[in-house]
Amino acid sequence: MREELEEKIEKVLIDEESLTKRIKQLASQINEYYKDKNELVIVGILKGSIMFMAELSKNININCTLEFMDVSSYGASTESSGNVKIMKDLDTDITNKEVLLVEDIIDTGRTLEALRRSLEKRGANSVKIVALLDKPERRLIEIKADWVGFKIPNEFVVGFGLDYNQLYRNLPFIGVLKREVYE
Numbered sequence: 001m002r003e004e005l006e007e008k009i010e011k012v013l014i015d016e017e018s019l020t021k022r023i024k025q026l027a028s029q030i031n032e033y034y035k036d037k038n039e040l041v042i043v044g045i046l047k048g049s050i051m052f053m054a055e056l057s058k059n060i061n062i063n064c065t066l067e068f069m070d071v072s073s074y075g076a077s078t079e080s081s082g083n084v085k086i087m088k089d090l091d092t093d094i095t096n097k098e099v100l101l102v103e104d105i106i107d108t109g110r111t112l113e114a115l116r117r118s119l120e121k122r123g124a125n126s127v128k129i130v131a132l133l134d135k136p137e138r139r140l141i142e143i144k145a146d147w148v149g150f151k152i153p154n155e156f157v158v159g160f161g162l163d164y165n166q167l168y169r170n171l172p173f174i175g176v177l178k179r180e181v182y183e
């Protein structure tokens with residue numbers, strides 16, 4: 001039940017309307033940046049980026065293909081293991097392509113750093129990053145996304161694609177989980 005689901009949320013950090021508005025702004029900046037290119041490969045990182053990827057790509061006005069990669073994630077814990085393993089790779093050749101990586105959140109920076117390097121090695125013409133959320137306080141690896149939706153404090157967030165133990169991805173907002181849920 002919806003109430004039971006939302007009961008686990010301490011507070012709403014970013015509501016649905018703010019997400020929609022900000023994602024449209026990001027899309028128009030991205031459209032402007034790629035306006036002279038005739039094709040873009042948008043790569044969503046599963047599963048956290050699905051909602052963001054959907055909202056964003058609806059507002060992209062250049063030819064694009066939508067691709068997905070899955071890399072090892074936190075599992076049931078809220079701490080990064082430090083290992084980034086590719087579980088599902090791209091099934092398309094990105095040689096000479098413009099690639100836009102779509103990520104839900106940048107935390108330590110390990111995932112994106114590893115992914116960016118891997119895609120550059122395959123001969124992409126460019127690899128840019130758009131992240132919906134950024135937790136700059138947690139950064140261990142120097143990496144900057146090219147576009148960021150929202151900078152957030154160091155709190156574990158769920159909703160709009162983000163999960164705890166695979167749950168809460170379907171919430172339409174970004175919220176902070178009550179500590180009692182994972183402690």
Ligand code: XMP
Nearest residue numbers: 080105106107108109110111156157162163
């Ligand atoms: P790194 O540390 O490599 O991690 O930048 C990025 C990945 O960690 C996950 N992550 C979170 N997932 N709520 C989540 O649901 C969070 O607050 C959170 N912080 C990090 C996420 O999968 C991201 O891709």
Ligand code: MG
Nearest residue numbers: 046048073104
């Ligand atoms: Mg992720």
